[in-house]
Amino acid sequence: MFKIPDHQVAGHQASTGIIGPLIDDSGRFYKPLQSDHRGSQEVEFYTKFSSITEIPNHIRKFFPIYYGTKQIEASDGSGPCPHLVMEDVVSIRTNPSLMDIKMGSRTWFPTASEDYIMKCLKKDRETTTLPLGFRISGFQIYGDKDSGYWKPERKYVLGFSTDDVRVALKKFVSSNSSNDLVAEPDFAFAESVYGGPNGVLAQLLKLKTWFENQTIFHFYSCSVLMVYEKEPALKGDSPGVTVKLIDFAHVIEGEGVIDHNFLGGLCSLIKFISDILDNLPHNSAQNSEN
Amino acid sequence: MFKIPDHQVAGHQASTGIIGPLIDDSGRFYKPLQSDHRGSQEVEFYTKFSSITEIPNHIRKFFPIYYGTKQIEASDGSGPCPHLVMEDVVSIRTNPSLMDIKMGSRTWFPTASEDYIMKCLKKDRETTTLPLGFRISGFQIYGDKDSGYWKPERKYVLGFSTDDVRVALKKFVSSNSSNDLVAEPDFAFAESVYGGPNGVLAQLLKLKTWFENQTIFHFYSCSVLMVYEKEPALKGDSPGVTVKLIDFAHVIEGEGVIDHNFLGGLCSLIKFISDILDNLPHNSAQNSEN
Numbered sequence: 001m002f003k004i005p006d007h008q009v010a011g012h013q014a015s016t017g018i019i020g021p022l023i024d025d026s027g028r029f030y031k032p033l034q035s036d037h038r039g040s041q042e043v044e045f046y047t048k049f050s051s052i053t054e055i056p057n058h059i060r061k062f063f064p065i066y067y068g069t070k071q072i073e074a075s076d077g078s079g080p081c082p083h084l085v086m087e088d089v090v091s092i093r094t095n096p097s098l099m100d101i102k103m104g105s106r107t108w109f110p111t112a113s114e115d116y117i118m119k120c121l122k123k124d125r126e127t128t129t130l131p132l133g134f135r136i137s138g139f140q141i142y143g144d145k146d147s148g149y150w151k152p153e154r155k156y157v158l159g160f161s162t163d164d165v166r167v168a169l170k171k172f173v174s175s176n177s178s179n180d181l182v183a184e185p186d187f188a189f190a191e192s193v194y195g196g197p198n199g200v201l202a203q204l205l206k207l208k209t210w211f212e213n214q215t216i217f218h219f220y221s222c223s224v225l226m227v228y229e230k231e232p233a234l235k236g237d238s239p240g241v242t243v244k245l246i247d248f249a250h251v252i253e254g255e256g257v258i259d260h261n262f263l264g265g266l267c268s269l270i271k272f273i274s275d276i277l278d279n280l281p282h283n284s285a286q287n288s289e290n
Numbered sequence: 291m292f293k294i295p296d297h298q299v300a301g302h303q304a305s306t307g308i309i310g311p312l313i314d315d316s317g318r319f320y321k322p323l324q325s326d327h328r329g330s331q332e333v334e335f336y337t338k339f340s341s342i343t344e345i346p347n348h349i350r351k352f353f354p355i356y357y358g359t360k361q362i363e364a365s366d367g368s369g370p371c372p373h374l375v376m377e378d379v380v381s382i383r384t385n386p387s388l389m390d391i392k393m394g395s396r397t398w399f400p401t402a403s404e405d406y407i408m409k410c411l412k413k414d415r416e417t418t419t420l421p422l423g424f425r426i427s428g429f430q431i432y433g434d435k436d437s438g439y440w441k442p443e444r445k446y447v448l449g450f451s452t453d454d455v456r457v458a459l460k461k462f463v464s465s466n467s468s469n470d471l472v473a474e475p476d477f478a479f480a481e482s483v484y485g486g487p488n489g490v491l492a493q494l495l496k497l498k499t500w501f502e503n504q505t506i507f508h509f510y511s512c513s514v515l516m517v518y519e520k521e522p523a524l525k526g527d528s529p530g531v532t533v534k535l536i537d538f539a540h541v542i543e544g545e546g547v548i549d550h551n552f553l554g555g556l557c558s559l560i561k562f563i564s565d566i567l568d569n570l571p572h573n574s575a576q577n578s579e580n
Contacts, residue, residue, distance in 0.1 A: 133550035260423035264554025
């Protein structure tokens, strides 16, 4: 009944002897509760988030549906273990392209331990977290039946420079997704995935408006997950663009202050995406202006 | 001809044996070039900024007018020394109330030396820089002819908590500016200074729109200076609200990325100011909503 997810690109992944998330065939995702405070903090977040009625529905849909916790057999065979149960936003797709982007120019929160802060700060400085206000944690890009997916190793992705991030965001919406950053992207899916009223840009702008005002939560080390489908099940279907926030093990109370750390990174990501849309190859009028 | 400014609330201040800025009676401000790289970096910024014709006038007016550099006698009597010459945005006022707010949740730039980074990080964590994305560096609030100014010491201001910042921003636009944060603010100047089409909030929102797009500069350790006058020279005059950006010794090139660090702090400051306007004592309809 439970199996290891096919389409996970970041976070702890199950493998022999290593505990990781599971999915079932009813579209639910089971995340083992991390033994330290992180598991309980994520449960606390989902519980509090579910109880706050002021969060409007158009914002609530950016968060995976939460179904509580459940004791199931751990993926590593170590016996029963409590799991967070939530909506599986990916496995219902046939051949999803997806990207996990860890938000904020700081992944540590002020009250964390000194060791944790120094570890995070080091990683923030070694990745694009510091200069860009976000870093790509992982992605998979579907090519076609023959080429399958390009799903680079985590270490390779974390080594991305600013320019690499720019190219990866272009390749993510291109049809010629050869397994490197070298080939010139063709932007085949840029308008249908990033653009339009339900595209990534429009969704990120809705999130931005919320983050300019919400002072309930500060989302440290949380990710934006972008998902779409190059070959929708029904011909003529939209690419079914989904934008979700995931990973809430380091969410703390906002105490009346906006999450300027997440918001700054979100504005930076928005600028990257809108630059791509403003400079599409056929878009020559706008090109000459920019 | 040159004298020490009356109304400086932050930064290096001239006193016996200590070099600091000077003003003349034609409305110019002379800032001694700091001997390390900071002086030359600020000259470099002003030179580059002046040369970029794409910066629109409604943004350019947030920056002091720059008149180049000039060799004049240093304030400490140590002889001639090069000074940055710029518009004096304060001394033309009779009894200005002013506040210097250092922007960003990080005051250090990625390529700074390790010593500098650790020194800044420590200060960012000890002040509201980290939690709020900005810190008040200093202020003076004019009371009236009898009480004069409340101009607390720098050390006291840097010790402000989040709540202290909230109160200081309220006292800044109140008439009962007794020399502490205890007395209940009366918000007498809140609408005329923070509100309205030329008020602080409207000006900060214009800056925000620019920062969402500009990728030319990253303004580390730069301040927003707010100035107004409680008793304008002519009765019925507006309080002459001025918002300026100052201190550009740590501006670096944006390299195609927005200044998410400044922008995040700016959005946070905007939220503080708009919360004050939304919750004015007479504004009871809005109060009950919030």
